[in-house]
Amino acid sequence: MSRPTIAGVARAAGVSVASVSRVLNGLPATEEMIERVQRAVDALGYVPDSRARSLKVGRTFQLTLAVADVGNPVYVTMMRAVEEVVSAAGYRLVVTTTGPDVVDEVALVRGMARGYADGLLISPIRVDEDLVKSIRECEVPVVVAGNVPAKAGVDTVRANSPKGMLLAVDHLVAKGRRRIAFLNGPADTVPGAARSKGFTEALKAHELQPAAVAEATDFTFAAGRAAAPDLLAAGGVFDALICANDLLAVGLMHELAAAGLEVPRDVAVVGMDDSELAEQSFPPLTSVNLGSAERGRRAAELLLARIEDNERAPRRIVVQPSLSIRRSTP
Amino acid sequence: MSRPTIAGVARAAGVSVASVSRVLNGLPATEEMIERVQRAVDALGYVPDSRARSLKVGRTFQLTLAVADVGNPVYVTMMRAVEEVVSAAGYRLVVTTTGPDVVDEVALVRGMARGYADGLLISPIRVDEDLVKSIRECEVPVVVAGNVPAKAGVDTVRANSPKGMLLAVDHLVAKGRRRIAFLNGPADTVPGAARSKGFTEALKAHELQPAAVAEATDFTFAAGRAAAPDLLAAGGVFDALICANDLLAVGLMHELAAAGLEVPRDVAVVGMDDSELAEQSFPPLTSVNLGSAERGRRAAELLLARIEDNERAPRRIVVQPSLSIRRSTP
């Protein structure tokens, strides 16, 4: 009454287990053999056990995608793209949340050695020596969506934040805004550092000084709201605002409204990531598209390619940004 | 140079594989044995292969959560709750997206027979005979987050939509709104049907007639926008609007604004799910909290309990709703 095994099918069909396996895997066999096996499989309702198969062939046909926060809509975009690529290649996708701590990321990468997935696609929010080391030593192929030192010797796909910042600043300046403020996420994160640098450079390119700068404790909606007093304390000195991601931008816009400031008339707001939230927010948020979908797609492709051939030289792909203009800017 | 196996550790430690396994699994052993094994494990950097372990013990320590659309923020809430419970119990969570088609759901449930997960937590959006049958016959324990006939003989955790609808209508009526419209999702879905019924009943309880009713093609932001003309064609006949979920509500609010209607002055809007989006939208959305987090938590607990004891009688839990009042209603 319990689950039939390949041996049961073989017995029922009056053939060997090897033949059953061959038929099931599409290896050459006579018409009659295929017929008999198929009949027995259908009769017993046999389904091969993927655990046993995994052990033997050394692959699980699972890939892991690790992100910091499933509540961040940018990961939804990325996840969709990754899922599409890997499922087309016959893999299941395991999505894990690491949280904001680098130690959890390291633990995750180390844990891959247990062999429950054939590859790891990680988008680390904080990077340290330990993480780089664990990635380099990881038993299974790893692709990083984000910025990690070249010495990690790993395939990476990253965004071009500075260029994205420049697009944002260009746009604001073109609309006549000169007093530009910046709300960053935590500066000790990889995206936080990149965006801070990008903002400074972009302003320099236009020979402008930052009107105000604040740093949220996290890349979340709540942190965006919480950071508002810091910026507003500077009182009306800015007429434009760039936020390090869409969640921060939306959080902050709520507080701008509460303070009686109208977007975009009083303050133009630009987010980053161009996630679904940018479109959904009100007013719809102009946002720097850092190519999350494309990054997800490219990263998934790199991972599949590396699983095929682990000897290939690591590639470092940079995806170029674009600007999605919506009504939060004039 | 390749990955060490338990045999390698045994050789290095000069003990048997059984002893290594016992030490690693915390079974009784002498101090000296533990010491020697531990030293060898550390020296070789041995990590047990979960594929082999899965085969032998018949468990993968993975659970699958299947939802229709990862872009729907209500699933983020649910996923967080599920993840918390299952990871505390030592399981990994595999999140899969089924899409809106029932055939894909059926395929997923059937596929569980392959044994890559120890249990399935599914939130089906459409339910038919096939799905019920596949759930009943599923090789691994299944818990349904949603409504499925009792004859499926499966643990379920569901929301109380009618009660939720009543809370929404009560609130609107208390605020003096009498001309209440309703934007549903597809009526051929389980939540769609439940909400439609709930809306009718709730109005009847207040002896009101529906001011307008429309049906979106999907539970998405885009579908909410697209449904606007249908409702607005009725022109100003409603002063309140209930939407079958938050995404629809937010989508529709964009169109209300475009049509020059102000929320909540001209139209009060109530969403359902009380997802993160409700808080993030502008104005913040009054929303019926259908207990997604609690449903996720309870469902995960049921699943774990059933894995422990598959003979227990199926339980059918109903989670009661509450109303989160925000600024989209007066």
Add this chain to the structure above:
DNA sequence: ATCGTTCTTGTAATCGTTTACAAGCCCGAC
């Protein structure tokens, strides 16, 4: 000193597949 218990450890079977290898068969060519 002998026996029986208890505790520790090792040997080997097992989980359900895949796959290397060998054996058997059929067929055409010599």
Add this chain to the structure above:
DNA sequence: GTCGGGCTTGTAAACGATTACAAGAACGAT
């Protein structure tokens, strides 16, 4: 008629762990 080559199929050895069972050691009681 025999032989070689190509197909098909079967036998059995993996994959890397867990665990039932047996054997050996230690020790106390008689």
